[in-house]
Amino acid sequence: MKALLPIVGSFAILVVVLIAQFRSSSTTDFKMVFCDVGQGDGIYMRAFSQDIVIDGGNEGSISSCLASYMPLYDKNIELMVVTHADSDHYAGFLDVLDSYTVTNFATSYGDSDVLGYQALLNKLKKAGIEPKRLIQGESIKINDSLSIDVLWPPKEFTDIDDNRNNSSLVLMVDYLEFEAILTGDLDREYLNLLLNDLNQVEVFKLAHHGSRTGTDENTFETLRPELSIISAGRDNRFGHPHKEVIEVLKRFNLKYLSTQQGDVAITSDGKGFEVEQ
């Protein structure tokens, strides 16, 4: 009987873990996590028991973040999005597909000759999933209170071979009164074209890992985000985030967090939001 003790103990712990995870995941609050994926982007969202992942970071980098925030029994991702075909945005999805089933996949257009990205598309195809290509003006409705609007790229920017960054999807996540803008790697000259139609937002993910090509003071002046997020790796070789960008954030007295210090988890009830790092 004593020999069975570890197994019985293990079973008891399992039951407690599952119950605790079920209780915490069945709340109606919206959760958005900027995962620490090293140098890259990886954003996990959960609401109404639906799991959405926007960008997957480099290879093997997002799986542990998903495992931390998704319940053990939930192995289905309802929507997977890749903003553009750079490996620090999609490669992590290659092994996510080994661990999770994916129901829908959406992406931009600029992926024509990227070998690894084709491998991801092939893997999805084998699982019976065809990519939905998104362009400006479209919207993905998750339910009555949560939607994801596509702000970029317009149709004429869907065939860019020389700079994939500018075919990046820019997405507005809209949960009741809470709004977050996710910018992929779009250059600031194009990001600023969008500003006329935008107002103050709650959360803003800086474009291109805080590079100075991604964001400038015009962006912050219009959006005045309550929280800015920099998704970059520790001691990365590109020097992201750029010190000029940090200076602008400081000058505007804007609160910002970086995934260099770990996952940034935001919870919103549709009005305000709380942040944890």
Added chain:
Amino acid sequence: MLRRYEIPLLIASIFLLILILRFLFFFTFEEKLIVGSDVEIEHTFLEQPKSNEFQQYFYIDDALVVLPLFPKYSYGDKLKLKGTVEKLSSRDGSDVTEKLIIRNPEVKSIESEELAVFKFIRQRIVLAYKSILPPREAGLLSGVVLGVEDGIDDGFKNELKRTGMLHVVVASGSNVVLVAGIIFGLISGLVKKRLGIIFTIAVIFFYALLTGFDPPIVRASIMASFGFTALLLGRQRVALMSLMFSGWLMLMISPRLVTDVGFQLSFSATFGIILFQKIILTVGRIVPNLLKEDFATTLAAQIGALPFLLFAFGEVSLLSIFINLILLWTVPIIMIFGLLSAVLGLSIPILASPFLYLIYPLLAFFSEVVRLSSNFYIPLTLDSIYAPITVIYYILVVYILMKRKEAK
């Protein structure tokens, strides 16, 4: 006239001399890669190449081979590489080591039929683990059961290294010996001894099949089979001789093995079991009967392999021994359930899930202890005195053993 004890000593010396000659011959005339030369090499991956954000890389002998990030290569893939050998230098152009590099060679994929079945088996098992468990725990389980490190990310691998636990996930003799010990321990009360031995050996080779006939596992399987058979038939001396002979034969065929961590672990773990398992069984009265055999086997293997377990991976923390003590009891349980779910995962994957859920807390416990204790890393630099310490350790072990026999 030779005395009785001198005959085996003489035979052992002759064997040792032949081995030394073989080493001298092999390492003197070994073909080496030359800087600046164009080479054409066939390479079969027995483990997944490592990768960073930009490239994949792996070693062929002393040369680092660098390939683009995609297409991805994995266990069982066979390539023909054509490139130039260069000296590995740092970013500022200065030479950093004696190491060589073959950068972005021309690559041609060759169909490797002989490994295709094993590749399929390994993939199926790893996927079964991944589809139920979180990645960290799935990687840990693949490591413990199959000795594959592919699913373990660099961060976790580093933590395992810092805590002296990396040996648990390396394809080595410890795993094989553990499987053999567990299986025999479990069935020895149920069937006759001889039948038990045959069954155990069959399981050892089935296990080798599950791991894709990974060379370290195959070598360990041979050693464990010889050692176990003789030991279980009650002949400790024959068991030791079988082990020595199989080790000798392997080194004669491939002298390079002498520096192979897996080989060192297999050999020393089996050595430990042969010498210590019975003693521990008689001493360890505190352990519940059902686990007694497993406990004795695990502990004996640990005693045998201790210097290699602690130092083989280049660094050791002062806390390693304590962390090993806290965690090692989980390994046989993880192994049994992991094996069961591997077999089920191959046939009807859904049946594997209850077993995987059941060991999840143990895996999570293991991984959390490793994560937390890796923060308290107290490095011990023993590089220069590692060899003398190992020798002293084994002399002490044998001395204690002989004293014990004399006392009887």
